Amino acid sequence: MADKILEIKNLDITFTTTAGPVHAIRGVNIDLERGETVAVVGESGSGKSVVMKTAMGILAGNAVINKGEIIFRYKEDDGSTHEVDILKKDKKWIRKNINGRKVSMIFQDPMTSLDPTMTIGKQLMEGMIMHMGLNRQQAAERAVHLLDEVGITDPAKRMKQYPHQLSGGMRQRVVIAIAISCNPDLLICDEPTTALDVTIQAKILELIKRLQADHGISVIYITHDLGVVAKVADYVNVMYAGKIVEVGNIEEIFYDPKHPYTWGLLSAMPDLETDDSRLYTIPGSPPNLLHEVKGDAFAPRNQFALKVDSLVEPPMFKVSETHSAATWLLDPRAPKVEMPEELKKRIVRMLKEAKQDAGEL
Amino acid sequence: MSKKKNAAFSYEENTYVPTAEDFVLDLNQDITTDRNYASQGFWKGVFTRFFKNARAVIGLVIIVLIIIFALIGPGLNHYGYSNIVSVVDEETGKEITARSMPPHIPALHKLFTGEDYDDLFAEHTFIFGTDSMGRDLWTRVWYGARVSLLIAFVTIFIDMIVGMSFGLISGFFGGMADNIMQRFVEIANSIPRLVIVGVLATFMTKGIGLVIVALLLTEWIGMSKIARAEMFKIKGQEYIMASRTLGAGNARIIFKDVLPNTIGPIITQMMFSIPTAIFTEAFLSFVGVGIMLPQCSVGSLIEDGFNNITTLPYQILPPILVLAFLMLAFNFVGDGLREALAPRIEDM
């Protein structure tokens, strides 16, 4: 169990904006074991991307890190193991030693994440020349090989093309090729399929899964799509208003959720067999973090809110070794509250489907 | 990681210890109303954001002050903008004009020296002094400011009537009509304003009229481009389609559905075209094509000052300051409006 590649501990970040300080990350803990896949799920604006950008050292200039640690463990080529706190290193060191080399990132929108004035080949070779010490010739050969590996046809020709000549799915494949070009240990995928067509989404997910298996990479997915989570993740962190509110392995989160917010997320998943004619949505909107949150940030949208929710923020209650949730409903003094009837039925259905799938395999 | 000057924020720990009574369902709360975004009307938001912006408020205050002075300034004394002030010297019986006098304020003079002026104009107040002809500069500067403000209003008119309609129509009908109208804009846009002024000067009398016609011919182009682009952007949106399927006519769609949603960029563009126009007038008057004596505008006053700069350098300051403050104020207000109409959440 000891081989944690990444440990984010009690991360707390504020952004200084013209409107005032925005307390966007309010104490986040995320662990990732080597070789596993963790998903961070939450609504837009919950701070999922900010956490991962912090881990990459590419945070915007107006961000202030109040406290926390991001411990990253890696092996150098000579076999020595290192343990660093990313937050204590300067940008230059992170760029040289971590970015691209040990940790890579895939961004949400492939239409904007490639430099429009540079050819695909150049963008792909850049990192390899810098980190792996290859010459142009070697880098170009490896680049062609990588493009081929991520499923791009006619890679030699693509090398000379500009991003605008490629489709969205193609571009995302190029971004993935760039990400894995220097054999990283950790791959962070920031909503890698959100901007793509549904048909291409599945292919990209499969590609990432395959590369993960082939190269032994640990992966973090940032997403708001529980469908994606179900397909790829081993562990799930549910994030709300700059805090992790529930964490557990995939079965625990999908079949035995404890936090009302997770209930809401699961209920809001589109499903063919829901009886209701309307799709459930969580009422209201996430809090404005310009104003400091008192008590549980989710309380104003929570139909099961307790009086205590508006007074004190709930701590993490442990449910099992791997599963915990931050809700006062788990406190022994709390009244017994069950998840909504509709969601229960849905979970039973999901379980049945999962069994069938397993049976078919 | 973060810049060193950014001090970390510290947030208070909540030390309240919950008691058993706190653990009951809070059934009073209403989760169906969204308190984050509800009850904030668009214009109310614009209003609050605008008045929170210090620069915008400063700009607005300056504009209001200049308008007030332009309205009452020339009336504060009896000189009139074109009258040459003179007194009759009782000893010699000659008429002496108040030519090229530095600022001359009896009240202040008395306050600091304890004496009255002992010159012939002891009773006269010239706050900014007089020009080389003997006219009161205070009166002339505020009269000139009136001209600039008139230009500002003319610009608003040109922008709103000519530019906006042209752009909206061109954008709305698209296709052939748009093509023809855009060729027209292209040609109109390829004639420098200076050339238009030159050609106009061949058959028009020089003066404020010529300046206004020149503005009328050139100033609408910028606005028409913005209006057209906005129209294209909005035309494609579903609610216009919905309105059309419900049977709304062109006029209704343009004025009821599109116009209210384009108002932001249009107002912003207008605020920025005002200083351009004021500047154009001042520039033309400075060169000698604009306003003609004995009338004056800020531009012609600057020219007067420039002609006498080596002997009477103080003369040039008041009109320059008025012009600079006008430009500054309109730009500040324009910036403020743009930010208030389309707030941008800073990148996180």
Add this chain to the structure above:
Amino acid sequence: MGRYIIKRVIMAVVTLFIITFLLFLLVRIMPGNPFPSERMSDEAIAKKRAEMGLDDPILVQFGNYIAQIVKSGSFGKGSSLYNGAPISSVLPKAMGNSFRIGGIAICFGVFMGLVLGIAAALNRGKFWDVFCTVLSIVGVCIPSYVFMIFLQYFFAYKVTIFPFYFNNRNFLISAIMPALSLSLFSMSTVARFTRNEMVEVMDSDYVLLAESKGMYGTKLTTRHVLRNALIPIVTVIAPLIVDLLTGALVVEKIYGINGIGKLMVDAITGEGIDYNYVLALGILYSALYIGIMLVLDIVYCLLDPRIRVAGNKKKKKKETGTPAAREEAVQA
């Protein structure tokens, strides 16, 4: 690409032709009298009109005018300026003066603007950024001629470092002040535009991707930021040149430079308006303007691979003219 350039060139020529015709039409048929009527008898005017062909149909007149320009490069004679010397003998010298000073001004302004803008973007919130903001406010709010007057007053009158008037024999030293004052506006505009463009590119996804690849420092700036940020700057240069054309008018008046701006002012503010000069200068100004726009448009296409490779369809929308349009571009 080639086809696109040819199309643009043809369009420019057609536009110039239409404008020439419009100007000709306006100058010739609008009410107004090219001759000082108080000093000439009716018969003399009639004789002069016939001599100059002013009684022919307008199209014939226009045809003759164009033929005359194309054949001999002659724009006719001025009626009052320079004692009626042929315009084509006066223009080259005036153009030489104006272009040299204008050229220095725009090069200096754009260069300094770029340097300042880049310095500001790389040091966000620090000294150069504040300096850049202040400069752009000053540049927008204070008309360049006010700046010129002050420069002249302090550095040529109060302290005589530079000559008060421009002097062709002493070109370099006497051109410094006019060029400097003329460049203020271009400098502030380019500085602000560069800064905003750089900041936008630095916040873009592709720079984030480059950073997450491990690029940093000068390599990141030159390879990914500068290249993307500088291409759109070509689009602000056109309005700057227009501003320069008008600015030249004032600068030539203030520093006593015999350039085309002064010629234009003399032609329209003189006692009798010089029709031929107004027409000739109008065509010259329009041709200059259209030519510059054409060149910049082509340069832009050559620089941006999205247009260069995609061919002629996706011409990026260009903004011109007012500061507001520039603002829009900055905000977009």
